Amino acid sequence: MKKVLILFGVFLLLCGCGKTTKEDVLKDFQDKVSSSKSYKITGNMEISNDEETFTYSLESYHLKDNYYKVILVNQTNNHEQIILKNGEDIYVITPALNKSFKFQSEWPNNSSQAYLLDILVSDIKNDKDASIEEMESGYVIKAKVNYPNNEELTYQKIYLNKDKNVEKVEVFNTSDLVKIKVVFENVDLKAGLSSEDFKLDEYIKEEDINDTNIDGNNGNENTNNNEEQNNPEENNQELNNNEENGSNTSENGVSQNNESDTNTCENGNCSTSNEQTGSIENIIYPLYIPSNTYLTNSEKIETTNGDRIILTFSGEKNFVLIEESCLKASIMEIVPVYGEPFMLDESIGALSANSLSWDTGNISYYLASTELSVKEMQAIANSLGNSTLVSNTK
Secondary structure, eight states: HHHHHHHHHHHHHHHHHHOOOOOHHHHHHHHHHHHHHEEEEEEEEEEOSSSEEEEEEEEEEEEETTTEEEEEEETTTOOOEEEEEEEEEEEEEEGGTTTTEEOOOOTTSOOOTOHHHHHHHHHHOOTTTTTTEEEEEEEEEEEEOTTTTTTEEEEEEEEEEEEEEEEEEEETTTTTOOEEEEEEEEESSSOOOGGGOOOEEEEEEGGGGSSSOOGGTTTTOOOOOOOOOOOHHHHHHHHHHHTTOOOOOOOOOEEOOOEEEEEETTTTTTEEEOOOOOEEEEEBBBBOOTTTTEEEEEEEEEEETEEEEEEEEESSSOEEEEEEEOOOOSOEEEEEEEEEEEESSSSSEEOOSSSSEEEEEEEEEEEEOOOHHHHEEEEEEEESSOOOOOOOOO
């Protein structure tokens, strides 16, 4: 009888040891990610609004401690953008335009990122109420998210297989609808990356490197200083000058005339002037406009680089929208931005306190207002499409 009791006790002990707890799952997942010196992820990301779903192919890379690279390609229009962090500097690069926004930001640590494993781990650690549900195929971790510029997003579900490897992430809004979904096709936690894999030089044409000075990790660039490019301070001044002016509207589209490039140097400072020009044949109007706000002015200006359209909206929420033909620069153009990378439906933009800038196709957009919320700016930007309709005019 004594032997039976001993065997029964050993059996209970073994059963207890084999039970997987919430803490075990969390620790195993966190340890996998934390022990990785560098990782590479491939997969797909879907962003859903109320009417459409936008699909991106995704590659994300991370090297401890402060190196990140995320490559996103819009599957509808093949629009490629790269978020690159190599130390303190962050770039959002559009290779097709040879253009980059440059930020000094805490990204990606200042918000949730469904495609970065270490940020997922941080989200779990920061949520003391994070829960785990065991499924037949693995585990589902539910944790709060932190999207400072999109308060509609509230929580996420992280799907792990039986080996505690992540397979999918879904981000939900306040109505429990999935707004962002990332499906991981391959996760390599031993990618063997080095800092050489995170250099901006990789996205500058070889023949252009001699014309562009890049000084180490601090990113001291001699950029293309076109006077007509999208500079927030210049645009804000121009917006003030144009709010009272009026002109005729036209319709939607871009045509291009290619001419030669010229280089100019003054006092030892050289810049490249791209004489390619583009014309905006048709205005692209937002299909979303805040209530009691109306299109009150439309002006078309010819610049050295092509056409610029300035749309002024007045009423309860005043704002100005600039549309400018955007052609590929002869050398990498780096535009400093005081703000954060911001994900729109079809593009990654630059969000500052009172403005939102982004590129789609051959058009650069600049939206400025001291009265619009971030949510309203996002709605206006996402509503811009190939349409000549205007919701409200006065």
